[in-house]
Amino acid sequence: MANITWKMEDGSEISADVKDGLNLMEAATANNVPHIEGECGGCLSCATCHVFVAPEWLAKTGEVDDIEDTMLEMTDVEREDNSRLSCQIIASAELDGLVLQVPEPE
Numbered sequence: 001m002a003n004i005t006w007k008m009e010d011g012s013e014i015s016a017d018v019k020d021g022l023n024l025m026e027a028a029t030a031n032n033v034p035h036i037e038g039e040c041g042g043c044l045s046c047a048t049c050h051v052f053v054a055p056e057w058l059a060k061t062g063e064v065d066d067i068e069d070t071m072l073e074m075t076d077v078e079r080e081d082n083s084r085l086s087c088q089i090i091a092s093a094e095l096d097g098l099v100l101q102v103p104e105p106e
């Protein structure tokens, strides 16, 4: 179990306890986090699950593989060094307290 917080640009936050093994796109859509659509269901073909990972958490969320790296070029909001596709981040106790910033398209 991991408590995950999604922060919106207006300063509002949504926090949820997420079961181990669930990816963080699924967790976001289950908790009605705005702007995370997950259109492809998590198969790395839509880039609608883009988040910015708080820098202190980057190492724990794992490496970006080549396919995710390619898909990160297709996000609505331009990628940053701490961009991830949240369907590729899997909840575990290690991520308890993780904070994600949700990009909001103009």
Ligand code: FES
Binding pocket: 025, 037, 038, 039, 040, 041, 042, 043, 044, 045, 046, 047, 048, 049, 071, 085, 086, 087, 088
């Ligand atoms: S849900 Fe489509 S790439 Fe993550």
